[in-house]
Amino acid sequence: MDILPLIIEVLHERYDIAIEAVTPETTLESLEVDSLGLVELMFEVEDRLGVPAPKDFERPVTVADLVKIIQSMLEVGQGETPCLASA
């Protein structure tokens, strides 16, 4: 499954981010996706793919990092929801 278009679609629908503004090298920081935004994004991906996010994962810096995490979600197909937000 091609993950990048899915991420681009979610970023566009949720944050109004232009489709052409997102490449694998784009950093999440430059897209203003903070820790809470990342949790929201992962929840959305979980819902769309029907598989849970891994319990622990290194916080992604770029969109390519995010693609890798989601690919691992599909491979494993199990895990628990992440908890990245800080109060």
Add this chain to the structure above:
Amino acid sequence: MSRKRVVVTGVGAVTPHGDNPNHFFDALLRGESAIGLFKPLEAPHPVAIPAGYCESFNGIETLGRSRANGMDRFSQLGTVAAQAAWRDSRLEQATVPKQDIGVFWGTGGGGLSTTERSYRDLYLRDKARISPLSVVLGMNNAAAAHIAFGLGLGGANFTYSVACASSSIAIGEAFRRVRSGETPVMVAGGSETPLVYGVIRAWESLQVLALGDEATAPQACRPFDVTRKGLVMSEGAGAIVLEDRDHAVKRGAHIYAELSGYGTSCDHSHLSRPDSAGQIRALSAALADAELQADEIDYVNAHGTATQEGDAVEISSLSHVFGGHSSQVAISATKSMHGHAMGAAGVIEAIVTIMTLARQAIPPTAHLETIAPECAGLRHVVRGETGAIVRAALSNSFAFGGSNAVLAFREYNA
């Protein structure tokens, strides 16, 4: 520290009549109701009530998708109203220290849409988790925070939750900050979006809602009338910019009116039954604070929700305070046209009062055909009056919990 005079230099609103304060006031002068039959979305059991819904408001179109998605509807309405008031004040062009300017906001229920959606996901849709933004969208101070972010205002940022007096109290407390000289400018107001299924059912259970169908909904709210049956819920937001008079004059600001007094009290007797003694104390406190005599008041924007007991108690309180002057005091309850916006009612009606002074025109109580005997004694305005003489006016907010707040405004004279 000597007292500063406090004036209103900006107004903004989102109401069932739209988001232009002048057009809103024009509609009120014409006696036009914006109330219609409202059916909440995703209702497990069908329900339809007369209500004032801000139908023309679209948060995503107005704020952009990304910003709107990070806000509950009450924050969206509040942010748009506050931005409009700020633009209207033209303070952005002034050299004013924005780090000193605060936002005092009022809401009764805060992020009710978020709470409702979260419970629906958990209990009806059997979801095991809800949006990670639920807490920050739903919290009562979210609107005030978004307003401060958007305008870059670094002063005190407080939210008052005092049921239907919330935004009047926010205005009154902001007024005190400016009058004391702590800051030259404050943004004050409130927002409320209670038209969600669970909240509607809660109010329905209280047996205080006016009922109606498609045809009768616009006339369902009939304050002071013998046929009055109860209140009509609505949503909305309003914001005003309060400014030190000298500061405003120096920068050549447009001044709508002067806020000259603020009175509060608690009935300390019952959660929902109003008490005249408490209201009289708030009214008297506002007059004393404004250094106004009762016979200087030409208009009262009543709390006037159209409940049997509430309207009668309010008229009794006003008659006591105004005494022999009562029959000359014009009174109207504009909730008959925009509904009861709960925590935002105070600021919306304060804006109506400000416009009454600025334009020397008095909006009516719509649908008032036969004044109930227990509501007689003051000069009920039943048709909009232009060319009126209004020197000073009061705006009443009497909340569940027995909290009363009265704002006293004057026509601005240099």
